[in-house]
Amino acid sequence: MKFPLYFSKKIAFSKDNKNNLSRIIVFIGRLSVALGVIVSLITVSTGLGSKKAIKERMADFSGHISIKSKQSNNSYNSSVLNTDGFQLKKIKALPDVASTQSYVSVSGILRNEHNFAGIIFKGVGKDFDSARFRKFIIAGKAPVVTEKGYNNGICISQKIANDLHLKVKDSIVAIFSKENQSPLYRKFEVVGIYKTDIKMIDDLFIIGGINHARKIQGMKNTEIGGVDVFLKNINYIDEDAPKIDQLAGYKNYTIKATDEYPQIMDFIAIFDTNIALIIIIMMVVVIINIVMVLLILIIERTNSIGMLKTLGASNGQIRAIFINYTLMIMIPGLVFGNLIGLGFLLLQKYLGIIKLNPENYYLSVVPVDLNIFYILAISLGILLVSGISLILPSYLISKISPVKAIKYN
Structure with missing residues (x-):
């Protein structure tokens, strides 16, 4: 096992995280990821479901x-x-x-x-x-x-x-x-x-x-x-x-x-714009929160960074440790976000809880299209984009002096 991944796991599963600032930061990061997944799943599944349902009703x-x-x-x-x-x-x-x-x-x-x-x-x-x-x-x-x-x-x-x-x-x-x-x-x-x-x-x-x-x-x-x-x-x-x-x-x-029915197709075209806009907004919210989590974790563990540099770890290895650590923080958020989002969508799909006015929406119940490809794409997309967005702020580690960091309290 490579050193950065090994050390990331040691930090992520360390019991020390339960009584310090990390506990709050980790909760905020996971909550933002879970909310992003839930909103994205609902937006994509109901948006695509509405498009498909309206088209199929016309065609049938x-x-x-x-x-x-x-x-x-x-x-x-x-x-x-x-x-x-x-x-x-x-x-x-x-x-x-x-x-x-x-x-x-x-x-x-x-x-x-x-x-x-x-x-x-x-x-x-x-x-x-x-x-x-x-x-x-x-x-x-x-x-x-x-x-x-x-x-x-x-x-x-x-x-x-x-x-x-x-x-x-x-x-x-x-x-x-x-x-x-x-x-x-x-x-x-x-x-x-x-x-x-x-x-x-x-x-x-x-x-x-x-x-x-x-x-x-x-x-x-x-x-x-x-x-x-x-x-x-x-x-x-x-x-x-x-x-x-x-x-x-x-x-x-x-x-x-x-x-x-071109007027209906014009109405359906709006769904694509709304879906893209909501996903972009949620992605920005998740990235901002995850970057904030990374920066606070770096500041909190300045002593550890100094010690690792003193022992010969390179800046690249230390950056990889904290990026991996932050991504591991996100995984429970992704899991719970999918469970909650899919649970709500299954209730809507089989019980039809949320109703619509057919005069305005051409549907009387919000339809749901559960596509495994989109479900996986949302989670993997959030994880991938977040990982890329963490690269630039992780360079803060290279500015930390080992001597000053060890003295940092």
């Missing part, structure tokens, strides 16, 4: 990537998806694709004696991914679509249900209008109520059978207005979007869920 509702006809012109009323060059089988065969579902959407109004609401009727077919949609259901069930005849069951958002005083099994009239035609009336039964917490979705969309939407849009029974493509992992979205676009046909276009 409307597909990670949607294929639409260029004739739709970004309208909520679907135009017939062109089949020229459209290779759905090859899209499904892509390794990152989990499933696809066809749809036809049309705008309209829900009306009853209580109120009315502008809506987007999204008609889904027999390939509807009801298992993925089920996570949003808070009452009733998702509509079952067979594409045989007309399915009158619809699933509406909690926001629309509250505005129109509707509950499961209630009936509601929808009004659809087309240019140069009289309004079309359809009577539906509410079979389910969903909630995504994303205002742009909950304010507008209802889910029903595709044949109703086809009839309103004047489409044939085999025609569709678009295809939602669901990926196995949202992290693949930027990589897979160009591949799917090449298979969509030149008369169709693709749009990523992350591009469909």
Whole structure:
């Protein structure tokens, strides 16, 4: 064992530290490290968890990537998806694709004696991914679509249900209008109520059978207005979007869920800035406290430094001793900081203690993303940066004269 590391351990585990100034200094250093770890863990885990949760909610509702006809012109009323060059089988065969579902959407109004609401009727077919949609259901069930005849069951958002005083099994009239035609009336039964917490979705969309939407849009029974493509992992979205676009046909276009709601993505981008800012602040606080600990320990042990120099230890060896000693002080702080931080995050992950206003945050509960890479990176990063920051102040040791230090009391 090298001399600096051996001597550092002797000082760190010495019983002499229990009755002098070192005890207070060590406690302050460990406390600052623990707080830095706790705040950093909570910031990173909740920040990344919020970004991931919002993106996944958007994607799980409307597909990670949607294929639409260029004739739709970004309208909520679907135009017939062109089949020229459209290779759905090859899209499904892509390794990152989990499933696809066809749809036809049309705008309209829900009306009853209580109120009315502008809506987007999204008609889904027999390939509807009801298992993925089920996570949003808070009452009733998702509509079952067979594409045989007309399915009158619809699933509406909690926001629309509250505005129109509707509950499961209630009936509601929808009004659809087309240019140069009289309004079309359809009577539906509410079979389910969903909630995504994303205002742009909950304010507008209802889910029903595709044949109703086809009839309103004047489409044939085999025609569709678009295809939602669901990926196995949202992290693949930027990589897979160009591949799917090449298979969509030149008369169709693709749009990523992350591009469909730019205002939400602008909101998500703020998380990166906040995470970086908070981690920098906590890192500065930890460094200041650790440097203070090192300087006070050097001053307190001036006699020991003088004795070591007299016995032939070099300035570099003595600096290494005190840097190692200070880093050893930090380790219990890192351990307790991780235990407390992870304990709090696990409580939040499984109990959802802290709530949010979905009107402002697009989420009703603070989500947590526990990534072992980030957990280890925070602890190792604090330890590494602190070790580097201790090098410069440790040069104070070279200014200490052995003769004066031995006389120092």
